Amino acid sequence: MNKCKEKLMHGIFLVCACISAAAVAMICFFLFANGLPAIREIGTADFIFGQTWKPLENKFGIFPMIIGSIYVTAGAIIIGVPTGIFCAVFMAKFCPEKIYRIMKPAVELMAGIPSIVYGYFGLMAIVPAMQNIFGGSGKGMLTASVLLGIMILPTVIGVSESAIRAVSDSYYEGSLALGATSERSMFFVVLPAAKNGIMAGIILGIGRAIGETMAVVMVCGNQSILPDKLTSGIRTLTANIVLEMGYAADLHRDALIATAGVLFVFILIINTLFSILKNRSSDQ
């Protein structure tokens, strides 16, 4: 009887495990089955490096979008990572218990806010601020970077904090015993020791930033041009898909799926980096 139950549960677990693997496999298949023929029809070089995106005139160059995605993500890293790491350091080592009890749930709540709400916040708060400071429409690379920088904070803070906490206290105490100040011990001993975990947090943050869609589409202006200044409008890969999917037909639609394929490759690269780092940190 028990053995029977055992076998049944074994089967159920197997099915559950297969569902997620099958989902990934099917998404992969769907993206490349639809996307690859489109890329072949457009021409790989014309698709990846073409600078004009005019789908109705059969010009499908996504280079401005690739650059857009990279720039915005880089901007988000510049803004979000230092803020996130310092916040994690504060929360792990210097934060009084009372404040921690408020801060920890606040950071966790940030991760749960839907991205469309962030987008609306960006449209109502950050865009007018940018209009006042820089003139123009207020939508563009800088605005999107600031918003994404805020959005990746919970990921960076959460992972970094647990990485810092995982560093054995003897490192910190040893440094203090050698005469270093508390801050110096923190930044030159504990942080380097937590390096791999923090890097993992940053990479997860990059993943979130590059894949973000609804918030970005509301604040980046969505022009498919190569940006020439910080405030100039850009379009990301994700924005390109969500903007035009509703109205696209024929090759245009397939080109958008191919765009998703390119994005998928980016995410694959990021995840591979993440697992390499994770393996390295568990080896230590």
Place this chain on the structure above:
Amino acid sequence: MKTKRAISVYAAMIITAGTLAGCSGADSAITVISREDGSGTRDAFTELVGISDDDTDNTVETAEISNSTAVVIQSVIGNENAIGYISLGSLCDEVKALGIDGAAATAENINNGAYKVSRPFIIAVREDISEPASDFTEFIMSSDGQAIIEEKGYISVSDKGTYTPSGSGGTIVIAGSTSVAPVMESLADKYKELNSGVTIEIQQTGSSAGITSTIEGACDIGMASREIKDSEIKQGLISTVIAMDGIAVIVNKENDISSMTSEQIKSIYTGEIVDWSEVLYE
């Protein structure tokens, strides 16, 4: 040579205008807001105003792109120097609709042909349409249905007689253009009052997605704010024009301009006019 000279004269004019306007010149640079490629509203607008010719869309590359009417309105409300365009039926009091070539953007002016920027709203069905869906399209084309269309600020196109409830039941799934959806919802509400046994589900997916799901059989009626493409008709679709819709060119309420020529609008959207001062003092 001539064009080169024209360009340099034009450039000189811009520089002079910019210098004269001083620092404040940068403040009134026009923020051009357009819709995404493939949008029914964009297709109709660019063609009617002359921004696109021979299937080439000449919208200036620096134009901001929004993928919904709501975001266009929000952007215009939030930016004194913005200009955008939306469906006339979606017009609200928080923005100002410009008159074009001397005609105000009203249903009446569209009807008598004075306001030229208008386009058809279309529904598409398969040949093997279901009974309740067929009855619903009959209702839309009847004088009762067309009255609702007029009430919502669109222009009626049909004067078939009144509609007699058939008492049919079942579910009708409608999908497509976000521009057509608001009026479709009003039509559905009225239809459900008349035929209590019917459930109507409206999905706002965009024109092309709506047409595709109609072809695939995922929905009964597809809504489009653009003409149906030949490739789509070949797959067995029947399309019907249910209403005409104007496209309103909107600006911020703080903007002094209340009317423009279609030539000026074209120049703004093709990037020839980049500053409001060029419109004001023309």
